[in-house]
Amino acid sequence: MNRFQTKTAIVTGGASGIGRETSVQLANEGCHVIVADLNFDKAEEVAKNLATDSIGFKLDVSSEESWLDIMRCTEETFGGLDILVNSAGIGFAGDFEDMPLSEWNAMMSVNLTGTFLGCQKAIKLMKKKGTPAAIANISSLGGLVGGEDIAGYCASKGGVTLLTKSVALYCAGKGYDIRCNSIHPTYVDTEMLDPIADAFGSRKTMLDGMASQVPVGRVAKPADIASAILYLCSPEASMVTGHQMVVDGGQLAGMRAQHSTK
Numbered sequence: 583m584n585r586f587q588t589k590t591a592i593v594t595g596g597a598s599g600i601g602r603e604t605s606v607q608l609a610n611e612g613c614h615v616i617v618a619d620l621n622f623d624k625a626e627e628v629a630k631n632l633a634t635d636s637i638g639f640k641l642d643v644s645s646e647e648s649w650l651d652i653m654r655c656t657e658e659t660f661g662g663l664d665i666l667v668n669s670a671g672i673g674f675a676g677d678f679e680d681m682p683l684s685e686w687n688a689m690m691s692v693n694l695t696g697t698f699l700g701c702q703k704a705i706k707l708m709k710k711k712g713t714p715a716a717i718a719n720i721s722s723l724g725g726l727v728g729g730e731d732i733a734g735y736c737a738s739k740g741g742v743t744l745l746t747k748s749v750a751l752y753c754a755g756k757g758y759d760i761r762c763n764s765i766h767p768t769y770v771d772t773e774m775l776d777p778i779a780d781a782f783g784s785r786k787t788m789l790d791g792m793a794s795q796v797p798v799g800r801v802a803k804p805a806d807i808a809s810a811i812l813y814l815c816s817p818e819a820s821m822v823t824g825h826q827m828v829v830d831g832g833q834l835a836g837m838r839a840q841h842s843t844k
């Protein structure tokens with residue numbers, strides 16, 4: 583398919599995991615991608631290997647100045663912006679009573695403020711171009727339900743869920759053809775899980791434990807999430823805005839069998 587031919591996308595967190603795979607899939611469908619990440623070397627490496635004319639960019643999503651820079655660069659290099667994927671994110675887990683304020687603040691500033699700034703600055707550039715545009719914000723299952731040992735992460739991702747709906751309504755109300763949706767993955771096998779794997783002593787032990795909580799019996803791959811993102815950003819989803827798309831192998835669907843002997 584070539585759903586994104588001649589389009590331009592910014593993908594934050596594009597150097598790794600879900601953002602990297604999304605950049606690959608977008609480029610494979612003809613999109614120019616600005617692979618934006620705090621880690622510039624990795625972002626540039628990803629961009630160099632994409633199927634289209636794409637670039638790496640050093641972006642700190644928590645900095646307003648950095649967002650203004652990337653918007654300037656996007657307009658100068660590609661003439662405008664059609665798609666923003668806010669995938670940059672960080673997470674810390676632990677006992678709620680001992681959660682350091684620094685970890686809380688870091689998650690709020692990257693996951694929530696970063697997404698806020700991205701939406702705000704992208705809308706200005708998208709509306710200038712005046713063609714249909716889309717924003718996909720990567721929240722989490724933790725943006726829909728709480729987590730015993732990830733309170734700060736859930737609070738930041740819950741904020742992303744309602745920020746997304748508000749941005750969708752704002753754009754619709756203003757008559758902008760800019761859609762905004764959130765994606766809520768279960769566990770995804772990416773670099774983000776590396777510290778947890780270290781704590782478990784083996785990646786396989788960690789992944790087996792996570793998979794046992796997912797009805798389909800496996801954790802997600804980055805490609806599972808990227809294809810949902812591409813759908814939400816494509817013309818096929820032109821009536822979909824303010825939606826929270828769960829990609830979780832059935833995890834939030836309801837209760838597993840506990841009520842009968844099988």
Ligand SMILES: NC(=O)c1ccc[n+]([C@@H]2O[C@H](COP(=O)([O-])OP(=O)(O)OC[C@H]3O[C@@H](n4cnc5c(N)ncnc54)[C@H](O)[C@@H]3O)[C@@H](O)[C@H]2O)c1
Pocket residue numbers: 594595596597598599600601618619620621641642643644668669670671672673692720721722723766767768769770771772773774775
């Ligand atoms: N992996 C999972 O299990 C999982 C599950 C649900 C939701 N998510 C969410 O999906 C998104 C992508 O996660 P991932 O698994 O690909 O993680 P990842 O760690 O593989 O990639 C995250 C990227 O974000 C970048 N980043 C961090 N802080 C940044 C900043 N201030 N500015 C710019 N870039 C920054 C990192 O350098 C990294 O390249 C995150 O928002 C995460 O919370 C992940």
